[in-house]
Amino acid sequence: MTLPKTPSFRLDGKRALVAGASSGIGLACAVALGEAGAEVTLAARRVDSLNALVDKMKAAGMSASALPLDVSNVAATQAAVASNGPFDILVNSAGLARHSPAADTTEADFDVAADLNVKGAYFLTQAVAKGLLAAGKPGSLINISSQMAHVGGIDRAVYCATKHAVEGFTKSMAIEWGKAGIRINTICPTFILTDLTRPTFEDPEKRAWIEDKIKLGRAGEVEDIMGAVVFLASQASAMVTGTSLLVDGGWTAE
Numbered sequence: 377m378t379l380p381k382t383p384s385f386r387l388d389g390k391r392a393l394v395a396g397a398s399s400g401i402g403l404a405c406a407v408a409l410g411e412a413g414a415e416v417t418l419a420a421r422r423v424d425s426l427n428a429l430v431d432k433m434k435a436a437g438m439s440a441s442a443l444p445l446d447v448s449n450v451a452a453t454q455a456a457v458a459s460n461g462p463f464d465i466l467v468n469s470a471g472l473a474r475h476s477p478a479a480d481t482t483e484a485d486f487d488v489a490a491d492l493n494v495k496g497a498y499f500l501t502q503a504v505a506k507g508l509l510a511a512g513k514p515g516s517l518i519n520i521s522s523q524m525a526h527v528g529g530i531d532r533a534v535y536c537a538t539k540h541a542v543e544g545f546t547k548s549m550a551i552e553w554g555k556a557g558i559r560i561n562t563i564c565p566t567f568i569l570t571d572l573t574r575p576t577f578e579d580p581e582k583r584a585w586i587e588d589k590i591k592l593g594r595a596g597e598v599e600d601i602m603g604a605v606v607f608l609a610s611q612a613s614a615m616v617t618g619t620s621l622l623v624d625g626g627w628t629a630e
């Protein structure tokens with residue numbers, strides 16, 4: 377009897393683009409992919425915010441470079457991906473939140489969130505996929521969505537709408553490009569301690585509510601996303617497409 381072979385989690389020889397790489401979840405994903413052997417292009421609006429990180433990754437033996445990229449600018453995104461691709465792996469962690477009661481949402485708040493979280497994510501994913509299709513290569517594209525793509529949240533009607541939309545285009549693109557070997561998935565984190573959530577965590581009542589809702593009883597850390605991203609980027613997830621990987625500590629189990 378031949379034993380089944382465990383698929384590799386290694387990413388040697390793969391080129392990865394990480395958008396929103398200068399902080400938080402994106403930064404952690406860039407490091408995780410680099411440690412797994414990928415050649416990582418870290419993208420952010422301001423490249424000077426990436427230089428120290430790129431140097432640290434290189435000093436630790438990883439392959440890393442910086443690319444200026446404003447994900448809410450579709451034409452600039454398409455041009456940057458076309459001239460620097462093709463990328464075998466995309467992690468899009470660029471995102472924002474403007475929280476308010478649903479009755480108070482302004483058109484401007486809606487537009488700024490939709491422009492980045494939905495439109496920007498859509499066209500970045502499309503641009504990377506088109507590079508792969510033109511090169512006849514397979515790939516794994518990952519958008520950082522949210523547990524809020526699966527439930528509602530107080531003051532989060534717009535944020536939830538944008539993240540639900542990401543799930544919709546992820547499934548549709550996965551159907552269209554599956555036969556070309558392009559897999560598209562989302563990672564859906566719970567509350568993770570980052571710049572984005574710091575104001576929420578600094579409120580003791582809100583922090584207690586979060587730690588109660590998360591069934592594992594603690595706030596998420598960026599390290600909690602690192603294994604998930606390597607899994608989805610690698611051959612270990614070869615049969616996984618069009619779905620969400622919830623890293624929510626059990627929030628949505630209730």
Ligand SMILES: NC(=O)C1=CN([C@@H]2O[C@H](COP(=O)(O)OP(=O)(O)OC[C@H]3O[C@@H](n4cnc5c(N)ncnc54)[C@H](O)[C@@H]3O)[C@@H](O)[C@H]2O)C=CC1
Nearest residue numbers: 396399400401446447448470471522565566567568570572
């Ligand atoms: N922190 C949390 O609890 C959770 C965060 N998320 C999602 O994770 C992603 C990353 O968020 P965090 O790391 O928490 O916050 P963060 O604020 O550290 O990261 C967001 C990144 O997006 C970048 N960004 C903003 N606008 C951009 C643009 N136009 N072009 C390129 N980059 C842009 C920022 O510079 C920043 O590096 C977001 O999509 C967020 O919605 C999802 C679930 C939970």
Ligand SMILES: C[C@H](O)[C@@H]1OC(=O)[C@H](O)[C@@H]1O
Nearest residue numbers: 473522523524566567572
């Ligand atoms: C920024 C939000 O408050 C935060 O991001 C998420 O996706 C979490 O579920 C929180 O709602």
